[in-house]
Amino acid sequence: MDSKRRIITASLIAAPLAGALGTFSALISQPAFAQQKKYRFGFSQVTTVEPWRVQFNKDMKAEAAKHPEVELIIADAGDRTDKQNADMENFITQKMDAIFISPKESAGLTGVVEKAFKAGIPVFVLDREVNGEQFTQFIGGDNVQIGEEAGNFIVKLTGGPGKAQGNLVEIWGGFGAQPAHDRHDGADKAIAKEKGIKRVGERVDCDWKQDKAYDYMKTVLRVQPKIDVVYAHNDPMAYGAYLAAKDAGREKNIKFVGIDGLPQEGATWVEQGLLAGTFMYPTPGAEGIRQSLKVLHGDKVPKKVTLPTQGIFADNAKQYIASH
Structure with a gap:
């Protein structure tokens, strides 16, 4: 081989090799070659005992x-405000990239939410509100609207607007939780207009629990010979009231209305004819993850995101269950 051909051949080999080495070198030096940034998210959940909370965690x-860059750490507060404060403090100390909280009560957790927010951590308040505006975003259902829809349904069950007649028992969730007050106020918008609907029973904090609602309903049944409708602030309490009425042999004369609409729970009880109706209260966890990633990517988000509701009755319960 002459010298000219050797030079050409060497050039043909060297050029691609240099190109490959250059490309490899560029890849090593580019930040994209490094692992994608990991985000650590801390979620302070009030309790994992209630079925709606279990679904909430599952959805979140x-x-x-779906986002491999996200590491989600869930702390269960065991239905205690002091434990929830401690969990939040721990998340602040760990300098989480975002913190989520679904508070047991508003007043007792406002301070620690403000502390996290002022530390520069995006804070997302889910389901139950805190006081003030020192947080990134609130995500939840419109409990006043849901309550109003429940109230309109109760009026319909008892004879319709202007004609409604009957004795109503209301079973409260936690007094310290804003949703309980909102669900009462919303329902009262419709019910207060009806002079024929009489509220019976005491106002008792049943703390969203089925067993407490059962005990309360047993007491009311002993002193009230006539009860037409029970309105409970969630489905487990409505079901607890139903069981108490059943044990007293009076369940067939009473209509039970709840809120939550979980497919395996409230919606199923409606389909079985145990509850007259319930209203979907969507869990906010999945939307919380989506909104937090927007914030971390530099996007602006609204201060409040309201999730939609839906009434679940005998005529649509089966279809609702099948679609969820």
């Missing part, structure tokens, strides 16, 4: 799993 974990 499912959404987080």
